[in-house]
Amino acid sequence: MNFTWWFAKKIAFGKSNKNNLSTTIIRIGQIAVAIGILVALVTLSTGIGARKGIKQKLADFNGHITVKPYxxxxxxxxxxxxxxxxxxxxxxxxxxxxxxxxxxxxxxxxxxxxxxxxxxxxxxxxxxxxxxxxxxxxxxxxxxxxxxxxxxxxxxxxxxxxxxxxxxxxxxxxxxxxxxxxxxxxxxxxxxxxxxxxxxxxxxxxxxxxxxxxxxxxxxxxxxxxxxxxxxxxxxxxxxxxxxxxxxxFQLYAQSATSSFSQINDWIAIFDTNIFVVLFIMMVVVVINMIMVLLILILERTHSIGLLKTLGATNWRIRTIFIYYAVFIMIPGLLVGNILGLGLLLIQKYYKIVKLPAENYYLSVAPVYLDPTQILILNLSAILISSIVLLAPSYLISKITPNQAMKIN
Structure with missing residues:
Protein backbone atom coordinates (compact mmCIF):
# COMPACT_ATOMS: atom_id res chain seq x y z
CA MET A 1 0.00 0.00 0.00
CA ASN A 2 1.19 3.55 -0.76
CA PHE A 3 2.51 4.96 2.53
CA THR A 4 1.55 8.59 1.85
CA TRP A 5 -2.01 7.58 0.93
CA TRP A 6 -2.35 5.33 4.00
CA PHE A 7 -0.89 7.90 6.40
CA ALA A 8 -3.04 10.74 5.05
CA LYS A 9 -6.18 8.61 5.41
CA LYS A 10 -5.14 7.64 8.93
CA ILE A 11 -4.80 11.21 10.17
CA ALA A 12 -7.84 12.42 8.25
CA PHE A 13 -10.26 9.78 9.54
CA GLY A 14 -8.48 8.66 12.71
CA LYS A 15 -9.95 9.18 16.17
CA SER A 16 -7.12 11.52 17.15
CA ASN A 17 -8.53 14.09 14.74
CA LYS A 18 -11.98 14.29 16.24
CA ASN A 19 -11.50 16.82 19.04
CA ASN A 20 -8.69 18.99 17.71
CA LEU A 21 -8.88 22.77 17.65
CA SER A 22 -8.79 22.51 13.87
CA THR A 23 -12.15 20.69 13.74
CA THR A 24 -14.11 23.94 13.41
CA ILE A 25 -11.87 25.18 10.60
CA ILE A 26 -12.19 21.83 8.81
CA ARG A 27 -15.99 21.99 9.08
CA ILE A 28 -15.99 25.52 7.66
CA GLY A 29 -13.85 24.31 4.76
CA GLN A 30 -16.20 21.40 4.11
CA ILE A 31 -19.24 23.69 4.21
CA ALA A 32 -17.53 26.02 1.72
CA VAL A 33 -16.85 23.06 -0.59
CA ALA A 34 -20.46 21.88 -0.28
CA ILE A 35 -21.87 25.32 -1.07
CA GLY A 36 -19.41 25.78 -3.93
CA ILE A 37 -20.26 22.49 -5.63
CA LEU A 38 -24.02 23.04 -5.03
CA VAL A 39 -23.97 26.49 -6.67
CA ALA A 40 -21.78 25.16 -9.50
CA LEU A 41 -24.18 22.27 -10.19
CA VAL A 42 -27.25 24.52 -10.20
CA THR A 43 -25.52 27.10 -12.43
CA LEU A 44 -24.24 24.50 -14.89
CA SER A 45 -27.52 22.59 -15.07
CA THR A 46 -29.87 25.57 -15.40
CA GLY A 47 -27.52 27.54 -17.68
CA ILE A 48 -27.08 24.69 -20.16
CA GLY A 49 -30.76 23.80 -19.77
CA ALA A 50 -31.83 27.34 -20.67
CA ARG A 51 -29.50 27.45 -23.67
CA LYS A 52 -30.71 24.12 -25.00
CA GLY A 53 -34.35 24.89 -24.23
CA ILE A 54 -34.41 28.17 -26.14
CA LYS A 55 -32.47 26.70 -29.07
CA GLN A 56 -34.85 23.77 -29.17
CA LYS A 57 -37.88 26.08 -29.28
CA LEU A 58 -36.41 28.15 -32.10
CA ALA A 59 -35.59 25.01 -34.05
CA ASP A 60 -38.78 23.05 -33.34
CA PHE A 61 -41.08 25.87 -34.40
CA ASN A 62 -39.13 27.18 -37.37
CA GLY A 63 -37.05 24.16 -38.38
CA HIS A 64 -33.44 23.48 -37.45
CA ILE A 65 -32.49 24.64 -40.94
CA THR A 66 -34.67 26.42 -43.51
CA VAL A 67 -34.17 26.18 -47.27
CA LYS A 68 -35.52 29.06 -49.36
CA PRO A 69 -35.04 30.60 -52.80
CA TYR A 70 -31.76 32.51 -52.97
CA PHE A 250 -27.37 27.28 -56.44
CA GLN A 251 -30.72 29.08 -56.61
CA LEU A 252 -31.49 27.98 -53.06
CA TYR A 253 -29.83 28.74 -49.74
CA ALA A 254 -29.95 27.09 -46.32
CA GLN A 255 -29.97 29.02 -43.07
CA SER A 256 -29.71 27.60 -39.55
CA ALA A 257 -32.15 28.60 -36.81
CA THR A 258 -29.28 30.13 -34.80
CA SER A 259 -28.39 32.49 -37.65
CA SER A 260 -32.02 33.22 -38.55
CA PHE A 261 -32.55 34.51 -35.02
CA SER A 262 -29.08 35.91 -34.40
CA GLN A 263 -30.30 38.41 -31.80
CA ILE A 264 -31.78 35.66 -29.66
CA ASN A 265 -28.74 33.49 -30.29
CA ASP A 266 -26.44 36.28 -29.06
CA TRP A 267 -28.54 36.51 -25.93
CA ILE A 268 -28.25 32.74 -25.46
CA ALA A 269 -24.44 33.07 -25.66
CA ILE A 270 -24.59 35.13 -22.45
CA PHE A 271 -25.44 31.90 -20.61
CA ASP A 272 -22.01 30.49 -21.47
CA THR A 273 -20.33 33.59 -20.03
CA ASN A 274 -22.45 33.48 -16.88
CA ILE A 275 -21.70 29.78 -16.37
CA PHE A 276 -17.95 30.39 -16.72
CA VAL A 277 -17.97 33.37 -14.32
CA VAL A 278 -19.96 31.58 -11.61
CA LEU A 279 -17.89 28.39 -11.89
CA PHE A 280 -14.68 30.42 -11.68
CA ILE A 281 -15.85 32.33 -8.59
CA MET A 282 -17.00 29.14 -6.87
CA MET A 283 -13.70 27.42 -7.65
CA VAL A 284 -11.77 30.38 -6.22
CA VAL A 285 -13.85 30.25 -3.02
CA VAL A 286 -13.29 26.50 -2.65
CA VAL A 287 -9.54 26.79 -3.30
CA ILE A 288 -9.06 29.68 -0.85
CA ASN A 289 -10.88 27.77 1.88
CA MET A 290 -8.86 24.62 1.24
CA ILE A 291 -5.60 26.63 1.33
CA MET A 292 -6.64 28.04 4.71
CA VAL A 293 -7.49 24.55 5.99
CA LEU A 294 -4.18 23.12 4.74
CA LEU A 295 -2.10 25.86 6.38
CA ILE A 296 -3.84 25.31 9.70
CA LEU A 297 -3.33 21.54 9.44
CA ILE A 298 0.37 22.03 8.72
CA LEU A 299 0.83 24.36 11.68
CA GLU A 300 -1.16 22.06 13.94
CA ARG A 301 0.91 19.02 13.01
CA THR A 302 4.34 20.63 13.06
CA HIS A 303 5.53 18.02 15.55
CA SER A 304 4.39 15.16 13.27
CA ILE A 305 6.21 16.80 10.35
CA GLY A 306 9.44 17.01 12.39
CA LEU A 307 9.07 13.37 13.44
CA LEU A 308 8.53 12.21 9.87
CA LYS A 309 11.62 14.15 8.74
CA THR A 310 13.64 12.58 11.55
CA LEU A 311 12.55 9.14 10.31
CA GLY A 312 13.85 10.04 6.83
CA ALA A 313 10.71 11.20 5.01
CA THR A 314 11.44 13.68 2.22
CA ASN A 315 9.76 17.08 1.95
CA TRP A 316 7.91 15.95 -1.18
CA ARG A 317 6.50 12.86 0.54
CA ILE A 318 5.29 14.88 3.51
CA ARG A 319 3.78 17.51 1.22
CA THR A 320 1.97 14.73 -0.65
CA ILE A 321 0.58 13.41 2.64
CA PHE A 322 -0.93 16.76 3.51
CA ILE A 323 -2.34 17.31 0.02
CA TYR A 324 -4.02 13.90 0.28
CA TYR A 325 -5.17 14.92 3.75
CA ALA A 326 -6.81 18.08 2.37
CA VAL A 327 -8.46 16.13 -0.46
CA PHE A 328 -9.89 13.63 2.05
CA ILE A 329 -11.35 16.58 3.94
CA MET A 330 -12.95 17.84 0.68
CA ILE A 331 -14.75 14.58 -0.06
CA PRO A 332 -17.54 14.91 2.58
CA GLY A 333 -18.17 18.46 1.39
CA LEU A 334 -18.37 17.28 -2.22
CA LEU A 335 -20.78 14.49 -1.28
CA VAL A 336 -23.10 16.80 0.67
CA GLY A 337 -22.97 19.46 -2.08
CA ASN A 338 -23.80 16.90 -4.77
CA ILE A 339 -26.66 15.39 -2.78
CA LEU A 340 -28.21 18.80 -2.04
CA GLY A 341 -27.58 20.17 -5.53
CA LEU A 342 -28.93 17.16 -7.39
CA GLY A 343 -31.86 16.94 -5.00
CA LEU A 344 -32.87 20.56 -5.67
CA LEU A 345 -32.41 20.11 -9.42
CA LEU A 346 -34.50 16.94 -9.52
CA ILE A 347 -37.28 18.66 -7.56
CA GLN A 348 -37.24 21.53 -10.07
CA LYS A 349 -37.10 19.12 -13.02
CA TYR A 350 -40.18 17.17 -12.01
CA TYR A 351 -42.24 19.71 -10.01
CA LYS A 352 -41.27 22.95 -11.87
CA ILE A 353 -41.35 25.09 -8.73
CA VAL A 354 -39.22 28.02 -9.97
CA LYS A 355 -41.03 30.07 -12.62
CA LEU A 356 -39.49 32.62 -14.99
CA PRO A 357 -40.93 35.69 -16.77
CA ALA A 358 -41.25 34.33 -20.31
CA GLU A 359 -41.08 37.78 -21.89
CA ASN A 360 -37.50 38.13 -20.60
CA TYR A 361 -36.15 34.57 -20.66
CA TYR A 362 -38.18 32.90 -23.47
CA LEU A 363 -38.95 30.20 -20.90
CA SER A 364 -41.75 30.06 -18.35
CA VAL A 365 -40.01 27.56 -16.05
CA ALA A 366 -36.39 27.36 -14.93
CA PRO A 367 -34.98 24.49 -17.04
CA VAL A 368 -32.86 21.64 -15.73
CA TYR A 369 -30.35 19.68 -17.79
CA LEU A 370 -28.56 16.83 -16.01
CA ASP A 371 -25.60 15.19 -17.73
CA PRO A 372 -23.79 12.57 -15.58
CA THR A 373 -20.58 13.12 -17.54
CA GLN A 374 -20.56 16.87 -16.88
CA ILE A 375 -21.33 16.32 -13.18
CA LEU A 376 -18.44 13.85 -12.91
CA ILE A 377 -16.07 16.23 -14.73
CA LEU A 378 -17.12 19.09 -12.43
CA ASN A 379 -16.32 17.07 -9.30
CA LEU A 380 -13.04 15.69 -10.64
CA SER A 381 -12.01 19.18 -11.76
CA ALA A 382 -12.66 20.55 -8.27
CA ILE A 383 -10.45 17.86 -6.74
CA LEU A 384 -7.72 18.15 -9.37
CA ILE A 385 -7.53 21.96 -9.34
CA SER A 386 -7.51 22.05 -5.54
CA SER A 387 -4.74 19.42 -5.42
CA ILE A 388 -2.58 21.38 -7.85
CA VAL A 389 -3.16 24.74 -6.15
CA LEU A 390 -2.40 23.23 -2.72
CA LEU A 391 1.13 22.48 -3.87
CA ALA A 392 2.07 26.13 -3.19
CA PRO A 393 1.05 26.37 0.50
CA SER A 394 2.40 22.87 1.14
CA TYR A 395 5.84 24.34 0.39
CA LEU A 396 5.74 25.61 4.00
CA ILE A 397 6.56 22.04 5.07
CA SER A 398 10.04 22.28 3.53
CA LYS A 399 10.77 25.24 5.86
CA ILE A 400 10.08 23.21 8.99
CA THR A 401 13.16 21.48 10.48
CA PRO A 402 13.10 18.65 13.06
CA ASN A 403 14.77 20.91 15.66
CA GLN A 404 12.18 23.66 15.22
CA ALA A 405 9.36 21.13 15.38
CA MET A 406 10.59 19.67 18.67
CA LYS A 407 11.05 23.14 20.19
CA ILE A 408 7.52 24.15 19.16
CA ASN A 409 6.15 20.99 20.72
Missing part, protein backbone atom coordinates in the same frame (compact mmCIF):
# COMPACT_ATOMS: atom_id res chain seq x y z
CA UNK A 71 -33.54 35.73 -53.99
CA UNK A 72 -36.12 35.38 -51.22
CA UNK A 73 -37.44 38.73 -49.98
CA UNK A 74 -36.83 39.97 -46.46
CA UNK A 75 -40.51 39.81 -45.45
CA UNK A 76 -42.18 36.83 -43.81
CA UNK A 77 -44.17 36.12 -46.98
CA UNK A 78 -42.78 33.15 -48.88
CA UNK A 79 -41.36 33.21 -52.38
CA UNK A 80 -42.14 30.23 -54.58
CA UNK A 81 -40.07 27.07 -55.01
CA UNK A 82 -40.90 23.75 -56.64
CA UNK A 83 -41.61 20.94 -54.20
CA UNK A 84 -39.77 18.46 -56.42
CA UNK A 85 -36.23 18.71 -55.02
CA UNK A 86 -33.46 16.12 -54.74
CA UNK A 87 -33.51 16.49 -50.92
CA UNK A 88 -37.26 16.00 -50.51
CA UNK A 89 -38.76 13.95 -48.97
CA UNK A 90 -35.45 12.44 -47.76
CA UNK A 91 -32.09 14.23 -47.64
CA UNK A 92 -29.76 11.29 -48.29
CA UNK A 93 -26.75 13.49 -49.15
CA UNK A 94 -26.58 14.87 -45.58
CA UNK A 95 -27.19 12.03 -43.09
CA UNK A 96 -27.51 14.46 -40.16
CA UNK A 97 -30.84 15.65 -41.62
CA UNK A 98 -33.59 13.42 -40.22
CA UNK A 99 -36.75 15.05 -41.57
CA UNK A 100 -37.76 17.50 -44.33
CA UNK A 101 -41.13 19.26 -44.55
CA UNK A 102 -42.44 21.92 -46.98
CA UNK A 103 -44.00 25.15 -45.69
CA UNK A 104 -45.41 28.41 -47.06
CA UNK A 105 -46.22 31.69 -45.29
CA UNK A 106 -48.77 34.41 -46.11
CA UNK A 107 -49.43 37.64 -44.23
CA UNK A 108 -52.91 38.74 -43.25
CA UNK A 109 -55.08 40.53 -40.69
CA UNK A 110 -57.47 38.83 -38.29
CA UNK A 111 -60.59 40.88 -37.73
CA UNK A 112 -63.06 40.30 -34.90
CA UNK A 113 -66.03 42.33 -33.67
CA UNK A 114 -63.93 44.37 -31.24
CA UNK A 115 -60.28 44.01 -32.27
CA UNK A 116 -57.82 43.09 -35.02
CA UNK A 117 -54.31 41.66 -35.26
CA UNK A 118 -51.70 41.29 -38.00
CA UNK A 119 -50.67 37.66 -38.43
CA UNK A 120 -48.83 35.29 -40.74
CA UNK A 121 -50.52 32.09 -41.78
CA UNK A 122 -47.90 29.35 -41.85
CA UNK A 123 -49.09 26.57 -44.11
CA UNK A 124 -47.86 23.03 -43.52
CA UNK A 125 -48.44 19.72 -45.27
CA UNK A 126 -49.55 16.26 -44.20
CA UNK A 127 -45.91 15.31 -43.48
CA UNK A 128 -45.55 18.08 -40.87
CA UNK A 129 -43.89 16.78 -37.66
CA UNK A 130 -46.90 17.14 -35.37
CA UNK A 131 -45.28 15.23 -32.48
CA UNK A 132 -42.54 17.84 -32.27
CA UNK A 133 -45.19 20.59 -32.06
CA UNK A 134 -47.43 18.83 -29.51
CA UNK A 135 -45.24 19.91 -26.58
CA UNK A 136 -46.22 23.55 -27.25
CA UNK A 137 -49.99 22.94 -27.36
CA UNK A 138 -51.73 24.27 -24.26
CA UNK A 139 -55.24 23.43 -25.38
CA UNK A 140 -56.95 21.46 -28.12
CA UNK A 141 -55.16 19.58 -30.89
CA UNK A 142 -53.26 20.17 -34.11
CA UNK A 143 -55.39 20.32 -37.30
CA UNK A 144 -55.62 17.20 -39.42
CA UNK A 145 -53.98 18.02 -42.75
CA UNK A 146 -55.03 15.78 -45.63
CA UNK A 147 -53.72 15.63 -49.18
CA UNK A 148 -57.07 15.46 -50.98
CA UNK A 149 -58.93 18.39 -49.39
CA UNK A 150 -58.29 21.86 -48.01
CA UNK A 151 -58.67 22.26 -44.27
CA UNK A 152 -59.95 25.44 -42.61
CA UNK A 153 -58.66 24.30 -39.23
CA UNK A 154 -55.77 26.20 -37.60
CA UNK A 155 -53.88 26.56 -34.32
CA UNK A 156 -53.21 30.03 -32.95
CA UNK A 157 -50.97 31.32 -30.16
CA UNK A 158 -52.23 31.90 -26.65
CA UNK A 159 -51.29 35.58 -26.96
CA UNK A 160 -53.38 36.14 -30.10
CA UNK A 161 -56.25 34.15 -28.57
CA UNK A 162 -56.21 36.32 -25.44
CA UNK A 163 -56.01 39.59 -27.39
CA UNK A 164 -58.88 38.67 -29.72
CA UNK A 165 -60.93 36.75 -27.12
CA UNK A 166 -60.78 33.52 -29.11
CA UNK A 167 -60.75 29.92 -27.89
CA UNK A 168 -60.79 26.36 -29.19
CA UNK A 169 -63.79 25.81 -31.52
CA UNK A 170 -64.01 29.56 -32.19
CA UNK A 171 -63.82 30.87 -35.74
CA UNK A 172 -62.44 34.10 -37.16
CA UNK A 173 -62.05 35.91 -40.45
CA UNK A 174 -58.65 36.81 -41.88
CA UNK A 175 -58.09 39.34 -44.67
CA UNK A 176 -55.23 38.74 -47.11
CA UNK A 177 -54.00 41.50 -49.43
CA UNK A 178 -53.29 40.33 -52.96
CA UNK A 179 -50.90 41.86 -55.51
CA UNK A 180 -53.85 43.50 -57.20
CA UNK A 181 -54.56 45.34 -53.97
CA UNK A 182 -57.93 43.65 -53.57
CA UNK A 183 -58.32 41.84 -50.22
CA UNK A 184 -59.48 38.24 -49.97
CA UNK A 185 -60.98 36.92 -46.78
CA UNK A 186 -60.95 33.41 -45.35
CA UNK A 187 -62.76 32.03 -42.32
CA UNK A 188 -60.75 29.64 -40.11
CA UNK A 189 -61.75 27.31 -37.31
CA UNK A 190 -59.52 26.99 -34.21
CA UNK A 191 -58.68 23.42 -33.15
CA UNK A 192 -55.82 24.24 -30.80
CA UNK A 193 -53.89 26.95 -28.94
CA UNK A 194 -50.10 26.94 -28.54
CA UNK A 195 -47.50 28.87 -26.57
CA UNK A 196 -43.74 28.90 -27.20
CA UNK A 197 -42.89 31.82 -24.85
CA UNK A 198 -40.93 33.33 -27.77
CA UNK A 199 -42.35 36.69 -28.79
CA UNK A 200 -41.21 36.32 -32.43
CA UNK A 201 -43.56 33.35 -32.81
CA UNK A 202 -46.39 33.94 -30.35
CA UNK A 203 -47.13 37.46 -31.58
CA UNK A 204 -47.74 36.66 -35.23
CA UNK A 205 -48.09 33.00 -36.22
CA UNK A 206 -51.20 31.00 -37.09
CA UNK A 207 -50.57 27.48 -38.41
CA UNK A 208 -52.82 25.73 -40.88
CA UNK A 209 -53.05 23.90 -44.19
CA UNK A 210 -50.38 24.74 -46.80
CA UNK A 211 -53.04 24.42 -49.51
CA UNK A 212 -54.67 27.58 -48.13
CA UNK A 213 -51.48 29.56 -48.85
CA UNK A 214 -51.12 27.90 -52.26
CA UNK A 215 -54.65 28.89 -53.18
CA UNK A 216 -54.20 32.47 -51.92
CA UNK A 217 -50.99 32.82 -53.95
CA UNK A 218 -52.53 31.05 -56.95
CA UNK A 219 -49.88 28.34 -56.83
CA UNK A 220 -50.48 24.76 -57.86
CA UNK A 221 -49.81 21.83 -55.54
CA UNK A 222 -46.21 21.52 -56.75
CA UNK A 223 -45.18 24.98 -55.49
CA UNK A 224 -44.27 25.75 -51.87
CA UNK A 225 -42.55 28.58 -50.00
CA UNK A 226 -39.58 26.66 -48.65
CA UNK A 227 -38.50 23.68 -46.59
CA UNK A 228 -37.81 23.09 -42.92
CA UNK A 229 -35.07 20.57 -42.13
CA UNK A 230 -34.57 18.83 -38.80
CA UNK A 231 -31.26 17.35 -37.67
CA UNK A 232 -29.95 14.93 -35.08
CA UNK A 233 -27.64 17.47 -33.39
CA UNK A 234 -28.96 20.88 -32.41
CA UNK A 235 -25.52 22.02 -31.23
CA UNK A 236 -24.04 21.80 -34.75
CA UNK A 237 -26.67 23.56 -36.82
CA UNK A 238 -24.28 25.98 -38.54
CA UNK A 239 -21.97 23.13 -39.58
CA UNK A 240 -24.87 21.05 -40.92
CA UNK A 241 -26.33 24.10 -42.72
CA UNK A 242 -22.99 24.51 -44.52
CA UNK A 243 -23.19 20.86 -45.65
CA UNK A 244 -26.76 21.40 -46.84
CA UNK A 245 -25.72 24.47 -48.87
CA UNK A 246 -23.07 22.36 -50.59
CA UNK A 247 -25.72 19.87 -51.72
CA UNK A 248 -28.65 22.05 -52.83
CA UNK A 249 -29.20 23.96 -56.07
Missing amino acids: NSNQSFNSDSILIHQSFYPKFDAVPEVTHVQPIAVKGGIIRTADNFSGIFLKGVGEDYDVKRFDSYLVKGKFPKIEQQKISNDVVISQKIANELHLDVDSSFVTYFIQETGKPIYRRFHITGIFSTDIKDFDDIYVIGDIKQVQRLNKWDENVVGGFELFTNDIEKLDEIAAKVNDQID
